Amino acid sequence: MKKRIFLIALGLTVSAGCPLANVQNNEPADSEVHAKVKQARVHAKALGGALKSRLKQAMQSGGLEAGVQECQLAAEPITESLSQNGWEVGRTALKVRNPNNAPDEWEREQLALFASLLERTKLKGKQPPTPMDTYKYDSNxxxxxxxxxxxxxxxxxxxxxxxxAPSVEETILKYYPKDEATGFELGELRGAFTLTYSPQ
Known part of the structure; x- marks a missing residue:
């Protein structure tokens, strides 16, 4: 009983736009996995879009401090609303703002690979693949x-x-006293959307 593990756009052997493939043994991904990848991308973009929309609204009405507060209030309900029909939707990072979003071992490995790929493409003066994503499927x-x-x-x-800004930092620490998620440079890996589908 083996697990089939697939990677999309993480290695130099796979580029954006190529057919999905099992990088370990070059077997083509089956239609069920193709469908799950498409669904996952839709859910990830929906989460990102909903969070961004709420953040923009809060910032327009109350500035950056209100944006931080809105993130704290809205993120969990939004992820819960999208976590249905077997899907669990969330975010994670190597440096998290909310400790509840800390990565597990597999997520940490993928985040490290994302960061490495971004660094390599930057050094070569190239743009990273879009989307930059990865998945694994347990056929058992x-x-x-x-x-x-x-x-x-x-x-x-x-x-x-x-x-x-000091006022923003003060607000961040008010809502996220264990915050680690500052100090990022433009274009660096901020984190990742992370999704799990479990058959019901």
Whole structure:
């Protein structure tokens, strides 16, 4: 009983736009796995879009401090609303703001690979693949796991960058006293959407 592990756009052997393939033994991914990848990408983008929308609304009405508060209030209900029909949806990172989002062993390994790929493409003056994602599928249990990288964007710099305003930092520590998620440079790996599908 073996697990089939697939990687998308993590190694130099796989580039954006190539057919999904089992990188370990070059077997093509089956249609069920293709479908799960598509579903996972939709869920990940839905989570990112919902969080971004709520954050923008809060910042427009109350500034960065309100944005931090809104993240603390809205993130969990949004992830719970998307975690249905066998899917569990969330975010993780090597440096987390919320300790509940700390990565497990597999997630940590994938985050390290994402970070390495971003660094390699930067050194070569190239753009990383889009989306930068990875997954694994256990054909015995039917469990499917998926991650999509999140790069540090300009909009994230005020709350996650190297220079965070004192008032914003104070608000962050009020809601996230164990915060680790600052000091990021533009384009670095901020974290990843992480999803698990378990057959019901």
């Amino acid at each position: 249990s039917g469990e499917f796991r998926y991650m999509m990288a999140i790069q540090q964007g300009q909009v994230c710099m005020a709350c996650h960058g190297v220079q965070v």
